Amino acid sequence: MDRRTFLSLCIKGGVSAAVLTSTQLSAMQSLLNQQQYHDYKALVCVFLLGGNDSMNMLLPMSGEEKANYLASRQQLAIVDPISLSPVSALPDTGLNPALAPLHELFNAGDLAFVGGVGTLSAPTTLDDYINKRSHIPSHLFSHNDQQARWMHGKEKQSINTGWGARMLELLEDQPHFASNISLAGTNPWQIGSKTSAFAMSRTGQANISAFSGTNTRAVQLEQSVMRQLAGSQKRMAKVYGDGLTQGIANSQAMNASLENVAPLPDFGSGRLSQQLQTVARVIASQSQQGAGRQIFYVTMGGFDTHDEQVTKHPELLAELATSFSELNKAMVSLGVSDQVTSFTMSDFGRTLSSNGDGTDHGWAGNQIVMGGAVKGRDIYGALLPQRLGSEFDVKGGRLIPQVSTDQYSATLAKWFGLSGSELNELFPSLSRFDQQTLNFMT
Amino acid sequence: MIQGKAMILLASMLMLGACGGGSSNEGKSPGYEGDQSRPPISQPDGKTPPDQVVETPIIYPQMSVAQASRLLHQGTMGPTGAEITAASKLSAHAWIHDQFSQPITYHLPLLKFSPGKDQAGYINRIDTWWRASLSAPDQLRQRVAFALSQIFVVSDTGNNLRSKPEGMLNYYDLLLTHSFGNYRDLLEAVTLSPVMGTYLSHLGNEKANVELNIRPDENYAREVMQLFTIGLEQLNLDGTPKRDSKGNTIATYDQSQIEGFARIFTGWTFADTTSWKYPQKDYLKPMQVWPKYHSEFEKTLLNDVTVAANEGPENALKLGLDNLFHHENVGPFIGKQLIQRLTSSNPSPNYVARVARVFNDNGQGVRGDLKAVVYAILMDEEARDLSQSPEDFGKLKEPLLQTMQLWRELNAYSESGYFLTWDLASSHGQVPLGSPSVFNFYRPDYQPLTLAGSDLVAPEAQIANSVASIGLLNHHYSSLVWRIASTKDQPTGDQILVNLLPHVQILEQQGATALVEYYNQVFLSEQMSEGLKQELLRVFDWASKYDVEYQVAYCLFLIVVSPEYTYQR
Structure with missing residues (x-):
């Protein structure tokens, strides 16, 4: 989209150039200054809220490993896994049958798993944990703190920004609003020092009733509201005034670019499917928005399975797998599957031991990455033994991660276009690990 | 300051010192007429004070309209012009005490089924919340309970509690019951609520089975510490974190306390059930204990306290809750959050300390007296006198409370009598008792x-993203412009209508300037x-071709979406 198109959009939306706010002008500026990427790339983060029992996604199929698994998991054990045939020679590993839709993607080479991932500031042993050495992440097992650690890419400081937003800021001086999109509201991953997420609704973006139409009422109300929002003086009032000004301008621009999106393959009616459908629609119209790099944040809740895990968890995994496969179809149909990589994050893994009918907050877990650029049909990282009392077990089957969340994230950031030194800047503790990145991206 | 009819109260109790402004002094809450329901923990000098102490009368000045409006924005669900006028005839002290004395408006008794239904659904509890909160005379209590519902979070979003509206309403009633009671009682009531037990899964929590690698559920143990009592880091009285010699913050607990409390919360399930495993589910009565499912191990608690293995479940629970209650973090941790819900996102450390001191001791040796805490929060000089407040004092108004004030002031109603707001999550980013997780909306x-x-925070901004703030913009527009009662001549069923005629009357009888001045008082506490003002007066020019009620509606719309209305100072 060029400057003229943008201006005509503004006028169509009822904003005359005379009342363009500084935010709108800066959005326009970023369009004009947009770096010319040779390619388009997008990252889709699917955050599984509550702490997915992801050790129960990949299961030992035979021998002592299986016996240990059954003993630790008891009634929560999955007894009918689907056998996986990864490229690498690995112990017999099965897939939770609730994830069956992912099996096909795995076999087609479009999907991989990364095992044993969790929050770490340095390689960590059981001895380090017992002796409370200083590099143990703060507030392990706490939902919001561990979510934030994943998304910040570093330990909490007085000012906190997320690695998603920082990554965009390393790539562009003034990131385009459409480069940073959340389908699930405010989150730590997308807050930077210059950019924060543009929030969209899973059912699309609302028009502003008060401003719609061309009559006196619409024109006057819009001008009056925008004047007031721009005129906020006090700092706390500016939080609202500036935020809404930006939200209105960006929503109007986004709605205009979504108008002409051709129909996509079907998505289900679940919340995750709906969010991913909107992501796909935005990706389909990205050339009109002009953002050469996009990051998306979507969430799925319900993973805090302290109780009724036997019924709840398979339902969650099934919905997750179905939604992933829908997104994959849509990306293939748009011809961008090599340019869009989707991946999971989750607060933490869960205890191998049971609390009667569920599990409690753990540490290491397994993650899913999907897309044409993923070296699929393989399992990376570490397949941790699912045995109570192992050298990885801090207690009750809370496992010490063997891959840090930062190594996992850095692999994605590298694919997105960041250099080695930028990765160290993005993830300050990365240099304490032998490998900056894993090998799961082309 | 208007000094008309000053309230003169003869202090007949243990009020030492005659501090006129009502701000707290040395941990005492001078104007607060204390909680007599509990015996004092101890008297400092071991003596019983005489029954009647003749004191210098404390004179509390009558509030101006602007002062009354400020206080009522902080202490009601959203004040009406009539309430502000009435309060302006009182002192702040007298208004608060009048509110303390109001009977409790419980929500569950107001529940109405949908027409033709023989049981309640989710929307009926939402409807009840609106009707109760809109009309309740005990507005301060309703506001405090709403604040507590965002600290002691339960939610029926995305779980089976959605089909338990009576239980959810009863939980809200429990918060109302204890809003001016003692925090220790509130903590116990919350802990034993079957709704909380379901939400944080300590209902049906069993002792360990070592053979099967089963250990007690840690969910409630963790969240009761992290969110309901002490938080993650040791705090000073003023709410700032304590630091060790290296400057690091200090954790309040580790996994051993989690496991200790997880054991404390074993053995409890629905009241009166005959089966532990397949219980009859009473979501109203407090949970009851089955001793044989209670952990027989020793329980490690905070501050090096342990509960002996053979203590028995009820006593163990008492000791566990006492242990939490007496932790020194509770005053600053809970006090600061209540300040943030009522008056300011960024209280000064001294304000937090003054409130925490009152939590620790209401002046009569009682810890955890919430009535005294609420009084201290509202009467603090930082809250009452803007000239004493930090530059950025105040908070962003919660979206639900914005709509609540409009609907209260405009006597909102529907023909059917229901308030069926299905889409609060998208239109307001908030649903009463419906946050996305135990971590509240923000x-x-x-x-x-x-x-x-800066060192400022704005919790409510966490839900003010482009989706929710445009959702709210559209909600305000439709509820004000498309739902004007006087413009409807067809049956309107469940539509929630607003009555603009009183405002139209002001406009027609006294003119535009008078109406704007009225709005200044009701919505902006005379800080417009x-x-x-010019923006509003201009409406009567450009909108003069529209019917007069639309002119009024556009005016109201411009006010509620303005930054200065949204920022409650």
């Missing part, structure tokens, strides 16, 4: 990008900027 320390580099 965190107390949320800092939006606009405030980066000249710019906004």
Whole structure:
């Protein structure tokens, strides 16, 4: 989209150039200054809220490993896994049958798993944990703190920004609003020092009733509201005034670019499917928005399975797998599957031991990455033994991660276009690990 | 300050010192007429004070309209013009005490089924919340309970509690019951609520089975510490974190306390059930204990306290809750969050300390007296006198409370009598008792990008993203412009209508300037900027071709979406 198109959009939306706010002008500026990427790339983060029992996604199929698994998991054990045939020679590993839709993607080479991932500031042993050495992440097992650690890419400081937003800021001086999109509201991953997420609704973006139409009422109300929002003086009032000004301008621009999106393959009616459908629609119209790099944040809740895990968890995994496969179809149909990589994050893994009918907050877990650029049909990282009392077990089957969340994230950031030194800047503790990145991206 | 009819109260109790402004002094809450329901923990000098102490009368000045409006924005669900006028005939002290004395408006008794239904659904509890909160005379209690519902979070979003509206309403009633009671009683009532037990899964929590690698559920143990009592880090009285010699914050607990409390919360399930495993589910009565499912191990608690293995479940629970209650973090941790819900996102450390001191001792040796805490929060000089407040004092108004004030002031109603707001999550980013997780709609320390580099937070900004703030903009527009009662001549069923006629009357009888001045009092506590006044007066020019009620509606719309209305100071 060029400057003229943008201006005509503004006028169509009822904003005359005379009342363009500084935010709108800066959005326009970023369009004009947009770096010319040779390619388009997008990252889709699917955050599984509550702490997915992801050790129960990949299961030992035979021998002592299986016996240990059954003993630790008891009634929560999955007894009918689907056998996986990864490229690498690995112990017999099965897939939770609730994830069956992912099996096909795995076999087609479009999907991989990364095992044993969790929050770490340095390689960590059981001895380090017992002796409370200083590099143990703060507030392990706490939902919001561990979510934030994943998304910040570093330990909490007085000012906190997320690695998603920082990554965009390393790539562009003034990131385009459409480069940073959340389908699930405010989150730590997308807050930077210059950019924060543009929030969209899973059912699309609302028009502003008060401003719609061309009559006196619409024109006057819009001008009056925008004047007031721009005129906020006090700092706390500016939080609202500036935020809404930006939200209105960006929503109007986004709605205009979504108008002409051709129909996509079907998505289900679940919340995750709906969010991913909107992501796909935005990706389909990205050339009109002009953002050469996009990051998306979507969430799925319900993973805090302290109780009724036997019924709840398979339902969650099934919905997750179905939604992933829908997104994959849509990306293939748009011809961008090599340019869009989707991946999971989750607060933490869960205890191998049971609390009667569920599990409690753990540490290491397994993650899913999907897309044409993923070296699929393989399992990376570490397949941790699912045995109570192992050298990885801090207690009750809370496992010490063997891959840090930062190594996992850095692999994605590298694919997105960041250099080695930028990765160290993005993830300050990365240099304490032998490998900056894993090998799961082309 | 208007000094008309000053309230003169003869202090007949243990009020030492005659501090006129009502701000707290040395941990005492001078104007607060204390909680007599509990015996004092101890008297400092071991003596019983005489029954009658003749004191210098404390004179509390009558409030101006602006002062009354400020207080009522902080202490009601959203004040009406009539309430502000009535309160302006009182002192702040007298208004608060009048509110303390109001009977409790419980919500569950107001529940109405939908027409033709023989049981309640989710929407009926939402409807009840609106009707009760809109009309309740005990507005301060309703506001405090709403604040507590965002600290002691239960939610029926995305779980089976959605089909238990009576239980959810009863939980809200429990918060109302204890809003001016003692925090220790509140903590126990919350802990034993079957709704909380379901939400944080300590209902049906069993002792360990070592053979099967089963250990007690840790969910409630963790969240009761992290969110309901002490938080993650040791705090000073003023709410700032304590630091060790290296400057690091100090954790309040580790996994051993989690496991200790997880054991404390074993053995409890639905009241009166005959089966532990397949219980009859009573979501109203407090949970009851089955001793044989209670952990027989020793329980490690905070501050090096342990509960002996053979203590028995009820006593163990008592000791566990006492242990939490007496932790020194509770005053600053809970006090600061209540301040943030009522008056300011960024209280000064001294304000937090003054409130925490009252939590620790209400002046009569009682710890945890919430009535005294609420009084201290509202009567503090930082809250009452803007000239004494930090530059950025105040908070962003919660979306639900914005709509609540409009609907209260405009006597909103529907023909059917229901308030069926199905889409609060998208239109307001908030649903009463419906947050996305136990971490509420926003965190107390949320800092939006606009405030980066400052030490300010704005929790409510966490839900003010482009979706929710445009959702709210559209909600305000439709509820004000498309739902004007006097413009409807067809049956309107469930539509929630607003009555603009009283405002139209002001406009027609006294003119536009008078109406704007009225709005200044009711919505802006007389802090309306000249710019906004001009913006509103301009409406009567450009909108003069529209019917007069639309002119009024556009005016109201411009007010409620203005930054200065949204920022409650």
